[in-house]
Every structure is written in structure tokens, then in C-alpha cells.
Amino acid sequence: MKRARRAAPGPLPVLGLLLLGALPGLWTVLLRREAAALPEPRPPAGQSPGRWGWGRSPPVRGEPGGGGQKTFRTLLAVPAAAATDREERDGEERLAVTDSQPPADTASPVERGIFWSRELEEQVPPGFAAEEAAAWLAAARAARVASLERGGCGRSSNRLARLSDGSRACVRYGINPEQIQGEALSYHLAGVLGMQERLPPMALALVEARGRQWEPVREELRGSHWAEGAVVSLTRWVDNLTAVVAPAPWGAEAGAGRRLQPLSAGELVGLSPSELVELVQWSDLILFDYLTANFDRLVSNLFSLQWDPRVMRRATSNLLRAPDGGLVFMDNEAGLVHGYRLLSMWDPYNEPLLRSVCVFREGTARRVAELHRRRSAAAELRRRYRAREPLWARLGFLSERQAELLQARVDFVHRHIAHCRAQ
Numbered sequence: 131m132k133r134a135r136r137a138a139p140g141p142l143p144v145l146g147l148l149l150l151g152a153l154p155g156l157w158t159v160l161l162r163r164e165a166a167a168l169p170e171p172r173p174p175a176g177q178s179p180g181r182w183g184w185g186r187s188p189p190v191r192g193e194p195g196g197g198g199q200k201t202f203r204t205l206l207a208v209p210a211a212a213a214t215d216r217e218e219r220d221g222e223e224r225l226a227v228t229d230s231q232p233p234a235d236t237a238s239p240v241e242r243g244i245f246w247s248r249e250l251e252e253q254v255p256p257g258f259a260a261e262e263a264a265a266w267l268a269a270a271r272a273a274r275v276a277s278l279e280r281g282g283c284g285r286s287s288n289r290l291a292r293l294s295d296g297s298r299a300c301v302r303y304g305i306n307p308e309q310i311q312g313e314a315l316s317y318h319l320a321g322v323l324g325m326q327e328r329l330p331p332m333a334l335a336l337v338e339a340r341g342r343q344w345e346p347v348r349e350e351l352r353g354s355h356w357a358e359g360a361v362v363s364l365t366r367w368v369d370n371l372t373a374v375v376a377p378a379p380w381g382a383e384a385g386a387g388r389r390l391q392p393l394s395a396g397e398l399v400g401l402s403p404s405e406l407v408e409l410v411q412w413s414d415l416i417l418f419d420y421l422t423a424n425f426d427r428l429v430s431n432l433f434s435l436q437w438d439p440r441v442m443r444r445a446t447s448n449l450l451r452a453p454d455g456g457l458v459f460m461d462n463e464a465g466l467v468h469g470y471r472l473l474s475m476w477d478p479y480n481e482p483l484l485r486s487v488c489v490f491r492e493g494t495a496r497r498v499a500e501l502h503r504r505r506s507a508a509a510e511l512r513r514r515y516r517a518r519e520p521l522w523a524r525l526g527f528l529s530e531r532q533a534e535l536l537q538a539r540v541d542f543v544h545r546h547i548a549h550c551r552a553q
Contacts, residue, residue: 237249239401239406240489241492242551243550243551243553244488244489244490244495244547244550244551245489245490245491245492245495246406246410246413246489246490246491246492250403250406250407250410251410251491251492253403253406253407254407254410254411254456255407255452255454255455255456256327256456257327257328257452257456257458258326258327258328258329258330258331258366259327260326260327263326263327263331263366266297266331266366267331267333269293269295269297270293270297270299270331270333270364270366271333271335271520273293273294273295273297273343274293274294274342274343274344274345274346275291275292275293275294275301275343275344275346275347276291276292276293276294276346276347277291277292277346277347277350278290278291278301278347278350278351278354279291279292282300283300283301283302284300284302284461285302285303285305287303287305287354287355287356288300288301288302288303289301289303289350289354290367291347291364294346297366297367298366298367299364299365299366299367300363300364300365300367301335301362301363301364302362302363302365302461302463303337303354303356303360303362304362304463307360307361307525308467308468309463309464309467309468310334310361310362310363310463310525311466311467311525311526312422312462312463312464312465312466312467312468312469313332313363313365313461313462313463313465314332314334314363314515314519314522314525315465315466315467315511315515315527315528316329316422316424316462316463316465316466317329317332317462318511318514318515318518318519319418319421319422319465319466319511319536320418320459321514321518322497322501322507322510322511322514323414323417323418323421323494323497323498324493324494324497325414325418325494328411328414328415328456328457328458328459329458329459329460329462330365330366330368330458330460331365331366332363332364332365332366333363333364333519334361334362334363334364334519334520334521334522334524334525335361335362335363335364335521336359336360336361336521336524337351337356337357337358337359337360337361337362338358338359339351339352339358361521361524361525363463368450368452368458370452370453371450371451371452371458372450372451373445373446373450373451374445374446374449374450374451374457375442375443375444375445375446376412376428376431376442376446404455407455408455408457409489410491411456411457412457412487413487413489413490413491413494414490414491414494415427415428415449415457415459416428416483416484416486416487417484417487417490417494417498417543418459419465419480419483420480420481420483420484420539420542420543421536421539421540421543422462422464422465422466422469423465423466423469423470423472423473423476423477423480423535423539424462424464424465424469425464425469425472425475425476425479425480426447426448426461426463426464427446427447427448427449427459428446428447428449428483429476429479429480429483430447431444431446431447432479432483433476433479448460448461448462466528466532466536467528467532470532470535473535484542484543484546485546488550488553489550490547490550495547498540498543498544498547499544499547501537501540501544502540502541502544505537507533507536507537507540508528508533508534508536508537511528511536512527512528515527
């Protein structure tokens with residue numbers, strides 16, 4: 131008798147067994163997809179793990195070029211739980227985020243929430259010392275102009291002068307007198323604020339072809355089309371200056387007008403001393419340009435963002451860097467007089483730029499507070515201008531309305547500093 135043969139399993143049971151065996155792998159794939167779909171952990175509000183662009187350094191390859199808008203605070207911020215260490219690899223600087231905390235004895239770059247520390251301020255390059263500037267101004271006023279050359283000093287109407295003592299100076303001839311007036315008043319306002327060392331020494335001069343100072347260049351004056359009796363400015367020429375590019379993420383955020391919260395020491399972890407030193411100078415620059423309503427520096431770059439998204443990657447107008455890292459605030463003729471006439475056009479950029487800074491030099495804040503308390507901004511400027519510029523009367527001083535605007539802007543800066551302190 132033949133044994134019955136067992137029927138072979140049909141196709142459906144086989145398919146079921148195969149699916150059952152594949153379930154573990156399928157479950158693993160689903161878990162991975164679910165994990166990938168979850169949002170990445172984000173740092174606390176107001177902080178960003180991004181890196182910063184400094185000086186003339188190009189963006190690091192592979193990094194997003196634009197992304198979201200970022201503020202001055204973002205430039206200073208790193209995740210609170212991480213410290214950033216510098217590494218040199220293959221000759222390129224890279225940032226490596228580690229879980230280690232900074233040493234307990236590391237000095238904080240910020241004191242009382244909104245002031246740069248004294249230790250950090252002591253590292254800022256000295257700029258043009260008061261004694262050195264006074265000596266140059268006295269020599270320039272007494273010297274004769276030995277030659278005038280085109281180029282190197284901005285507009286085609288300006289000239290590079292070689293003086294009889296061997297020094298050189300940029301001679302600026304304004305399209306109208308208020309530009310030279312603005313240059314002179316801005317220079318002396320910087321003195322009132324305690325930041326004149328960031329501006330090259332500047333004196334006024336009277337163009338007189340038959341006068342002692344200009345007699346050697348009488349022929350050059352004829353070709354310059356300068357008016358006889360015009361007042362020009364002599365600004366000390368400085369060698370070996372290089373262009374300055376604002377930190378790109380910060381510039382874009384300043385244009386968005388976002389405010390900052392008070393800075394804390396932890397938010398500055400990871401920035402090198404040179405980066406911090408430059409930020410100290412930038413905080414003074416932005417405050418100074420707001421007070422003078424100077425639109426011919428970073429503000430003009432921000433204005434150009436509307437049609438040139440890459441403008442913040444280029445050099446900042448009228449700002450240069452000395453070999454020791456000190457910033458030089460150049461060509462301030464758009465300040466005060468000319469700038470005050472155009473407030474409605476440029477304050478939509480100047481005011482958000484000021485609000486983007488919430489850390490200051492304590493000395494600058496103290497001077498602003500004093501000018502606010504005494505309501506003496508114009509009076510202090512007039513006193514200094516008349517005492518230190520022999521030709522001040524040739525150009526005159528601020529009008530009553532302009533003096534009121536200066537005081538109002540001092541008051542606004544004082545309120546902004548108080549707002550930062552209260553956060």
C-alpha cells in the first residue's frame with residue numbers, strides 16, 4: 131500500500147512566513163524614519179550655535195551662506211551647555227564644540243550684564259593717543275603744503291598733500307561747506323564721548339593761493355577748481371590700513387531691526403580675544419554713528435541690501451583696520467549737519483542698528499549718561515570745538531534745531547542703555 135504524499139504548502143502560507151521574518155527589519159527601518167522626522171534639538175531662545183564671519187575671512191566651505199536673520203547677540207552667542215574650542219587642522223581654522231565647561235577662573239568679558247570688562251578694554255589698541263594727535267595737529271597747521279596729488283583720499287575733488295615736515299594728509303574739499311563742518315564737528319564730538327582715539331587727527335585749513343601755507347602748490351590749486359577762501363579739512367594720512375568686513379550674520383540681523391537682550395558672560399564663550407576686542411570697538415562705532423546720524427558707513431551697506439544681498443560681505447564704507455587691530459573711523463563728513471537733514475531717510479536703518487547692540491564700554495555709557503543728565507551735549511561740543519579748532523568760526527556751529535536733535539539722540543541712547551540694563 132502506498133503512503134500518502136504530503137501536499138506541498140501553497141503560495142499564500144509561504145508569503146506569510148516571509149513577511150513574518152521580515153518584520154524585525156521593517157520595524158527597524160520605521161523607527162529610523164521616525165527618528166529622522168523628529169526636529170533637531172534647538173538651543174535656548176536667543177542663542178545660536180552658528181559661527182561668525184570676522185574681518186576679511188571668507189565663509190567656510192560647506193556652510194550655509196544666508197539662512198535666517200541673525201543679530202549682534204547671535205554673533206556673541208553659543209549654546210549654553212557647550213564651550214567652543216579652537217583647533218587648527220590642515221592649516222584651516224575650525225570650531226569644535228565640546229561638552230567641557232570653561233575653567234572656573236576664566237575672566238568674563240562682560241561686567242554687570244551690559245559693560246565690557248576692564249580687562250578686555252585694556253586689550254583694545256590705543257589708536258591715536260591724545261598727545262600724539264595734538265603734536266601732529268600743531269605741526270600740520272604750521273607746515274607748508276609741499277605737493278598735492280590725486281587719488282587715495284576719496285572724491286576726485288580731494289587731494290593727498292605732502293607737508294613740509296615730511297608727513298602726509300588727506301585734504302578734503304566739500305561739495306558744500308556743511309560736509310567739512312560735519313567732519314570737524316564729528317571729530318570733536320568723538321572727543322566729548324571719549325572715543326577720539328579711533329579717528330585720525332583732523333584740522334581745518336583756509337585755501338589761500340597767495341598765503342604762506344599754500345604758496346608752494348599755487349599751480350596745483352588752479353587745476354583743483356577749489357574756491358579761493360574755501361575751508362578744507364586736513365586729516366592725517368595713515369599707512370598700512372586694510373578694509374574691514376562686518377560680521378555677515380550680524381549685519382543682516384541689524385537690518386531686520388531685532389532687539390537684543392542683555393548679554394551674559396556665558397554667551398561670549400568661544401570667541402577669541404581678538405574677536406572680542408573688535409566687538410568693543412564696533413559697539414562704540416555704532417553708538418557714534420547713531421548720534422551723528424552718519425549714513426555713509428554701515429548704514430549705507432544695510433540700505434543696499436534691498437538690491438544687493440551680498441553687500442555685507444564686502445568692505446564697510448569709511449572703516450579701516452590698523453596693523454595692530456585697531457579700527458579707524460574714517461571720513462565722517464556725513465555726520466551731524468548733513469546727516470540731520472536726512473533723518474527721515476536714514477533713521478529707519480540707523481535706529482535698528484543701535485538697538486542691535488546691548489553691550490557697551492562703561493566709559494562711553496557714563497559720558498552719555500552725563501550729557502543726558504545735564505542736557506549739555508551741544509554745549510560740551512561747542513566748548514571743545516571753539517577751544518581746539520582755530521577756524522571754527524569760518525564754518526560756524528550747529529543751528530538751534532540741530533543742537534536739539536543732538537540732545538534728543540543722546541537721550542535716546544541713554545534710554546536704550548537703560549533698557550538693556552533692565553532686561
